Amino acid sequence: xxxLTLSNVKKSFGKTDVIHGIxxxxxxxxxxxxxxxxxxxxxxxxxxxxxxxxxxxGDVQIDGRRVNDQEPMDRDIAMVFQxxxxxxxxxxxxxxxxxxxxxxxxxAEIEExxxxxxxxxxxxxxxxxxPRELSGGQRQRVAMGxxxxxxxxxxxxxxxxxxxxxxxxxxxxxxxKALQRELGVTALYVTHDQVEAMTMADRMVVMNGxxxxxxxxxxxxxxxxxxxxxxxxxxxxxxxxxxADILGRSGDTKVGVRPEHTRLSDxxxxxxxxxxSEALGAETLVHLKCADGTQVTVRQDAASTIPQxxxxxxxxxxxxxxxxxDPSGRxx
Amino acid sequence: xAQQNGMVERRGAGLWLTHVGLLVGIAFxxxxxxxxxxxxxxxxxxxxxxxxxxLPGDQFFSNYARALTSGVNAPVSxxxxxxxxxxxxxxxxxxxxxxxxxxxxxxxxxxxxxLFFWLIFLTLMLPVEVRIVPTYEVIANFGMLNxxxxxxxxxxxxxxxxxxxxxxxxxxxxxxxxxxxxDGAGPMRFFFDILLPMSRTNIxxxxxILFIYGWNxxxxxxxxxxxxxMNTIVMGIKQMFPxxxxxADWPVIMATSILxxxxxxxxxxxxxxxxxxxxxxSEK
Ligand SMILES: Nc1ncnc2c1ncn2[C@@H]1O[C@H](COP(=O)(O)OP(=O)(O)OP(=O)(O)O)[C@@H](O)[C@H]1O
Ligand SMILES: [Mg+2]
Numbered sequence: 253x254x255x256l257t258l259s260n261v262k263k264s265f266g267k268t269d270v271i272h273g274i275x276x277x278x279x280x281x282x283x284x285x286x287x288x289x290x291x292x293x294x295x296x297x298x299x300x301x302x303x304x305x306x307x308x309x310g311d312v313q314i315d316g317r318r319v320n321d322q323e324p325m326d327r328d329i330a331m332v333f334q335x336x337x338x339x340x341x342x343x344x345x346x347x348x349x350x351x352x353x354x355x356x357x358x359x360a361e362i363e364e365x366x367x368x369x370x371x372x373x374x375x376x377x378x379x380x381x382x383p384r385e386l387s388g389g390q391r392q393r394v395a396m397g398x399x400x401x402x403x404x405x406x407x408x409x410x411x412x413x414x415x416x417x418x419x420x421x422x423x424x425x426x427x428x429k430a431l432q433r434e435l436g437v438t439a440l441y442v443t444h445d446q447v448e449a450m451t452m453a454d455r456m457v458v459m460n461g462x463x464x465x466x467x468x469x470x471x472x473x474x475x476x477x478x479x480x481x482x483x484x485x486x487x488x489x490x491x492x493x494x495x496a497d498i499l500g501r502s503g504d505t506k507v508g509v510r511p512e513h514t515r516l517s518d519x520x521x522x523x524x525x526x527x528x529s530e531a532l533g534a535e536t537l538v539h540l541k542c543a544d545g546t547q548v549t550v551r552q553d554a555a556s557t558i559p560q561x562x563x564x565x566x567x568x569x570x571x572x573x574x575x576x577x578d579p580s581g582r583x584x
Numbered sequence: 585x586a587q588q589n590g591m592v593e594r595r596g597a598g599l600w601l602t603h604v605g606l607l608v609g610i611a612f613x614x615x616x617x618x619x620x621x622x623x624x625x626x627x628x629x630x631x632x633x634x635x636x637x638x639l640p641g642d643q644f645f646s647n648y649a650r651a652l653t654s655g656v657n658a659p660v661s662x663x664x665x666x667x668x669x670x671x672x673x674x675x676x677x678x679x680x681x682x683x684x685x686x687x688x689x690x691x692x693x694x695x696x697x698x699l700f701f702w703l704i705f706l707t708l709m710l711p712v713e714v715r716i717v718p719t720y721e722v723i724a725n726f727g728m729l730n731x732x733x734x735x736x737x738x739x740x741x742x743x744x745x746x747x748x749x750x751x752x753x754x755x756x757x758x759x760x761x762x763x764x765x766x767d768g769a770g771p772m773r774f775f776f777d778i779l780l781p782m783s784r785t786n787i788x789x790x791x792x793i794l795f796i797y798g799w800n801x802x803x804x805x806x807x808x809x810x811x812x813x814m815n816t817i818v819m820g821i822k823q824m825f826p827x828x829x830x831x832a833d834w835p836v837i838m839a840t841s842i843l844x845x846x847x848x849x850x851x852x853x854x855x856x857x858x859x860x861x862x863x864x865x866s867e868k
Contacts, residue, residue, distance in 0.1 A: 323768075337759035337762065
């Protein structure tokens with residue numbers, strides 16, 4: 253259990269700058285999710301905290317200690333890798349116990365800690381198996397177990413669920429979150445899946461091209477995106493963006509409205525042609541095209557009437573739900 | 585239907601033909617070995633007087649006992665031991681060195697890494713026979729003639745095994761090394777606890793190949809062992825042929841030949857089992 257502070261952390265590989273200066277301060281026991289598109293530097297950031305990647309500049313502090321120059325083991329962290337990175341020739345027990353053995357933990361304590369973790373993760377019956385004799389979900393649990401037994405100050409997860417099927421992903425997502433709650437360990441969790449980010453995070457960090465665009469609670473980020481990128485990235489289907497031109501306004505402010513806030517109404521001043529619609533059961537997504545080609549999506553109750561393809565309809569929204577962005581993408 | 589039967593029959597006949605072909609092939613290759621075996625169980629007179637016997641005689645025990653205990657120049661048991669030490673020394677030495685050098689090349693960033701890589705690669709182009717004179721000079725100056733070190737050391741350096749392990753190490757996911765680092769394992773710990781056990785299939789396969797390579801060395805032992813007590817069996821057989829007018833002791837020579845074949849066969853058969861188990865056990 254510990255706090256984690258990143259201050260203006262930067263990373264360059266040779267001449268290419270990958271992380272342009274990120275500052276986050278994570279509180280004790282907090283679950284932070286780092287989310288962003290592929291290649292934005294999430295893994296790199298996490299690996300710098302882990303000590304697997306050198307820090308070009310800035311500081312990483314765990315519980316107030318500066319750990320920049322420490323080996324991963326000395327940082328008191330545990331990491332869960334995307335492909336689990338289990339030692340293939342070792343049994344589940346040995347996989348979990350390996351770190352403790354190296355730390356010369358007494359045998360009895362190793363057994364007790366592994367047994368405890370195995371119980372938490374329902375792995376008791378698999379302890380003597382090799383990783384290849386386990387299903388993907390079970391392997392994932394072993395990787396978790398390996399992290400738990402070390403009783404680290406900080407958990408680091410790099411897309412731990414991306415190799416699982418959709419259903420298992422939902423289940424494991426809940427389990428990981430519950431486990432982290434129970435153990436009260438500070439966690440940094442990297443994902444590109446915004447649903448994971450929304451459901452698991454105490455606070456989330458939305459990254460875009462090596463910059464943290466916004467740090468905040470999921471619902472706050474959703475309701476109040478700091479940048480155009482965040483508004484577009486968080487929320488599914490993504491926010492509709494409308495230029496000042498098409499709205500007939502002056503200036504160059506872009507307007508974003510979420511699909512659930514956009515209404516079909518005959519009186520709406522913005523006209524668009526229905527292109528196609530997706531019926532999802534509880535709701536229907538209506539995709540429309542404005543005169544200049546801008547795509548707009550409207551989320552409709554399944555019960556409401558859906559415009560015929562090709563028909564022109566009006567669009568409307570509550571001005572309170574309107575998000576305005578300046579040309580640089582900042583909220584204004 | 586009839587046509588289908590016909591096809592099945594033809595295929596059946598083809599199968600039989602293939603088998604007959606294979607059997608003939610095996611008999612063809614096996615025949616000289618059989619002759620050697622027969623010759624090792626009969627008396628000298630029976631060999632030199634045509635026709636050559638085709639069925640084993642009754643001298644098996646006396647011939648083999650004679651070969652093992654006294655031989656011609658040195659007892660075959662001594663030569664077998666020498667060969668054994670040399671072959672095992674070469675294979676273990678090669679495996680140890682190439683594991684370590686492959687580990688260095690794959691996992692460490694050090695200055696002139698590429699240069700070292702190419703230097704190792706270069707040695708591939710210099711087999712023992714090419715560098716035999718300078719090597720002899722070096723070994724002689726070290727006073728290693730007629731010694732096990734002299735037999736083993738010059739044959740240990742080789743790049744083939746290094747390449748094999750390098751290739752294998754490169755397929756091991758980086759995350760495994762990183763996970764070990766997070767677990768607190770230093771480089772050598774990672775090497776012994778993780779890399780080595782993961783390579784055991786490769787090691788077994790390589791051991792078989794290198795053992796036979798070491799066992800079959802002829803030119804090098806011939807050069808540096810002048811003392812019959814240090815002869816290896818493969819070169820020892822040749823030494824058994826008399827020079828001049830002496831008559832060759834064929835039964836003993838043949839018994840020696842058969843004995844020379846036994847250890848490599850045992851290694852292949854024994855390691856094959858381990859090898860296959862390794863393959864079945866190995867991950868994905
Ligand atoms: N060792 C390296 N050398 C040079 N560039 C690198 C290196 N590692 C990563 N990069 C670059 O850094 C950027 C960020 O990589 P990173 O792996 O952190 O992305 P990510 O956000 O984790 O993406 P993903 O979601 O696909 O895993 C990428 O553009 C990548 O090309
Ligand atoms: Mg990544």
